[in-house]
Amino acid sequence: MLNMSKRNKIAGYDKNVVNEQLGVKKLETLLLGTYRLIPYFTVNDKTPNYDGYFELCDEVIDDNKITEPKSRFNVQIKTVNSDYKNKNKRDHLEYKYKHQFDTKILNATLKEVTKDPTIFFIVDPINSKIFWKYLSEEFCMANVEYKNGAKDTFILYFSDEDEITDTEAFIDNLIVISSTHKKHLEESKDNNRSEILLLTESEDIRKEAQDAWDYINNMFSGSFKFIKDAFYPNTWKFGISYGKEKSWSQVGIYRIEQGDNNELIKKYDRNEKGLLSSYYTGIRNLLEVTKDYVKGCVNEFFSRDQYIAQCRYIPDVAIEELIFEDIDNQYMANNNCGNEVYYGIPTETIELDFYDELVCDGVATPRTEFFLEEMRRRGKKQIQRPWTKVLKGVFGDIKSEHIVNPITGMKEQITYIEPVHDRSHEEVFKENRTRFCQGIRAFVEASLERFDKSFVSEIDADTLVREIEKIRVDLLPEYSWYKLWYVCFGTMSLKILGEEPSMIAMNYITVK
Numbered sequence: 001m002l003n004m005s006k007r008n009k010i011a012g013y014d015k016n017v018v019n020e021q022l023g024v025k026k027l028e029t030l031l032l033g034t035y036r037l038i039p040y041f042t043v044n045d046k047t048p049n050y051d052g053y054f055e056l057c058d059e060v061i062d063d064n065k066i067t068e069p070k071s072r073f074n075v076q077i078k079t080v081n082s083d084y085k086n087k088n089k090r091d092h093l094e095y096k097y098k099h100q101f102d103t104k105i106l107n108a109t110l111k112e113v114t115k116d117p118t119i120f121f122i123v124d125p126i127n128s129k130i131f132w133k134y135l136s137e138e139f140c141m142a143n144v145e146y147k148n149g150a151k152d153t154f155i156l157y158f159s160d161e162d163e164i165t166d167t168e169a170f171i172d173n174l175i176v177i178s179s180t181h182k183k184h185l186e187e188s189k190d191n192n193r194s195e196i197l198l199l200t201e202s203e204d205i206r207k208e209a210q211d212a213w214d215y216i217n218n219m220f221s222g223s224f225k226f227i228k229d230a231f232y233p234n235t236w237k238f239g240i241s242y243g244k245e246k247s248w249s250q251v252g253i254y255r256i257e258q259g260d261n262n263e264l265i266k267k268y269d270r271n272e273k274g275l276l277s278s279y280y281t282g283i284r285n286l287l288e289v290t291k292d293y294v295k296g297c298v299n300e301f302f303s304r305d306q307y308i309a310q311c312r313y314i315p316d317v318a319i320e321e322l323i324f325e326d327i328d329n330q331y332m333a334n335n336n337c338g339n340e341v342y343y344g345i346p347t348e349t350i351e352l353d354f355y356d357e358l359v360c361d362g363v364a365t366p367r368t369e370f371f372l373e374e375m376r377r378r379g380k381k382q383i384q385r386p387w388t389k390v391l392k393g394v395f396g397d398i399k400s401e402h403i404v405n406p407i408t409g410m411k412e413q414i415t416y417i418e419p420v421h422d423r424s425h426e427e428v429f430k431e432n433r434t435r436f437c438q439g440i441r442a443f444v445e446a447s448l449e450r451f452d453k454s455f456v457s458e459i460d461a462d463t464l465v466r467e468i469e470k471i472r473v474d475l476l477p478e479y480s481w482y483k484l485w486y487v488c489f490g491t492m493s494l495k496i497l498g499e500e501p502s503m504i505a506m507n508y509i510t511v512k
Helices: 015-032 104-111 137-143 167-191 203-221 225-231 286-301 307-313 316-334 352-360 366-377 425-448 461-469 481-496 504-510
Strands: 037-041 052-057 069-079 097-102 118-124 129-134 153-158 235-245 248-257 265-267 275-281 340-342 349-351 382-384 392-404 411-421
Touching: 015 037, 015 069, 015 118, 015 129, 037 069, 052 167, 069 104, 069 167, 097 104, 104 137, 129 153, 129 167, 203 225, 203 235, 203 265, 203 286, 225 286, 225 307, 235 286, 248 286, 275 286, 286 481, 307 366, 316 349, 316 366, 316 382, 316 425, 316 481, 349 352, 352 366, 425 461, 425 481, 461 481, 461 504, 481 504
Parallel strands: 069 118, 235 265
Antiparallel strands: 037 052, 052 069, 097 153, 118 129, 235 248, 248 275, 340 392, 349 382, 392 411
């Protein structure tokens, strides 16, 4: 067993973490060097909105007096490698560079338009280049597209003119942006956004809104009530809002909590209480947009690592798999010592009370503790390893080979000790293949028992078993009940929505 000092083991870092910090440092240095721009940035932040902000002072800061900030700018910062040249042969030839980014960058700006404008920085720390774009509403609208659900990424084209080479010219641009942004907000406030249409002015829109309202509430009170319960607890109904501004329409979906007195259909307001999503669309109607939202919720629920939302509906065998995966990884990392190397905790079963000892020895993760609490809630006192594996080996012969150092480009010789296992990988694979094939029906039945009747009534267990049995088990590198769960029921959910997804057998092999 381990001592307490190993309990807080850091998972580790990759090169992206280093490059991101280098990029932020270079940007901070550039802005501070103007003596007018004061940054307040976050590093390695995983929140979906902004990476901080910077303030523009009304004049150069010196030693003789206090200088007041004139404007504030929200920021998004993305670090790129050196491979971002535009290699297009037919379109966007006027731009020298391009890069793919997450649409969350744009959605955050559109959804949370504030009194402060947003600047998007693209930092190349290797070549010391910093590019920038002003994320105006018009720019975001021109780059956000929705097709078969919201796109995850967009292509941003930029050129040498977007690089910050003259900080005084950059500051002049910021002054203009700040002034224009404030003027736009004042006009919108004074006019009360008069260009937005009330629902009562259009019978077609009113009918679309009613259809959209019926659809989302029927789905989340029927087949997918469990998703509403998981993602939106204490929600009574979902509301639909609509507005039209310039050349695009605005559609909002908001939640109405139990006990709230709120309208079911109303004019779009980006500050709406409980607003879950804002869509900006041209030719698509409200029902199509609402269907996309429901589909997006289904895909998100049945995606990998949505443990907190999924936990209540995952069968015991899949939770046991995840618990043993965590414990094995921690045990392996902490117990490579002496003349033996451990590939997992050497046991097939664990008493839940014994897990407290593992916590004291540092063999614990928040995910493991979360799942163990769920198993206790289900009345379980013991968990069993669902898949066999090589648990222990001894050090074997010293091996050596030549590899090319990616930094120097030179060949280098490395040596390592190859473990000799007490059980072959081939034996383990055959045993797990047998467990998989023989456990499919029990897995399906245990899974269906955990879902609501309204969802289960849409699924035929025998058909589902036959679909799973089509998986080419001999081609699988490994077996996973948890992966089968989210692939299997995610695919069936899309069929309930009227989609024609790929077969479960194909999805299990291709989906991560």
